Amino acid sequence: MPSLHDFATWQPLLRLLHAAHAETLTAPGGHVAGQISTGAWSVPLPFRPPRPGRASQVSDNQEQFDAVGRIVEALEEDGSDRVSFVMEASSAPDDVRLHLIGPGPSAEPGVATAHPGTLLLVDGALPEPVRRLPDPVPGAVPAPSASLALVFGLPRLRTLSTCPGTFADPREIARLTHLEYLELPPAEWRVLLDAGAVPTGLLAAGIEAHRQRDNPLETTDLANEILTLYGRPPITGITVLEGAACTGN
Template sequence: MSTLHEFTTWEPLLHVLRSTHTATPGAPGGHIAGRIATDAYSMSMPWGGTFTMHGHASDAADKEPEFDAVQRVRGSLAEAGVDGVSFVTRMSPDGPAALHLLHFGPAVEAEVGGPLPGALALVEGAVPEPWRRLPDPMPAAELSPAADPAALESFLLEGSPA
């Protein structure tokens, strides 16, 4: 079973984010969003900045805790057989943290350098699932005594273009 959805997997990264960005997570509207993939990761800060790492830390001494925390999540990605995951976290400077993992599914291409979807791939001629399935059978259903099929037909013909 994958550890991707366990808080303990993400806790080291949340500690690094809290210690590195002490002024922003607790600010009104403050949050940190990011995406961790098998080959890169990025995090966008509330003030609009984005930090991207492509597989390794540039200054190993300064980035080691962050790199180790990201590697822990990457291990869970590999365990789960997932290429990447986007997340949003809100935290107070010295209080609780809320972490939301975002899974977009196969029809969405992840945006490089950000947590939000980059593109939605539509299949030619595809229609939403509720349109593809028939209503559930209702054997006990009966025609209402107030039903007037002729009035319904007349109503529908009046409202439709010729």
């Protein structure tokens, strides 16, 4: 049976990824990332279209299905339900460095991405309050569309999720003292952490990272800073494997 932490188990998939993303991997900071679970996967590989007049079949992309199937089999053998990975170029020509990221006790897995999902900052907190209806409040009405001024006019706001560049000065978020869930891009989190301005009453948090542009290893480091700030256990289950992307090398 294939082992999840054996480079040979991953080699067929790494060969396909290396061929598809050779230019990306040779660029400074270049990486390729994805997630594989026992029921689905998100791997940045192109699918070959079927021949004209014929429906798509597994055999059209058999190499990819076989390569991912080895990882799924290893997950089942390991008793795990999913694994996230980041592939980078190694110092040796055609070699790659593979980072396998396991789940953390205070971090939900990302959805179809190698980036960490919701960070649980308090015992018993449920993932992503943004997806749950708030408790009924007499006189509550739908809020207008959010903007930096409108947001700060809602001092009892409990959930805030923003895109890059929403705030001229992210440090103003500290004024929202009733926030329970905060989701920000990495750059905005960096500003808050460096300024010591992360709201103290959060129950959960999220990092709005770009699936491929942002490196999940850096996002994981950022997540660990947030978890540590709240006295939560960090994400530590990272295994590093290294070897040739192609068996012929």
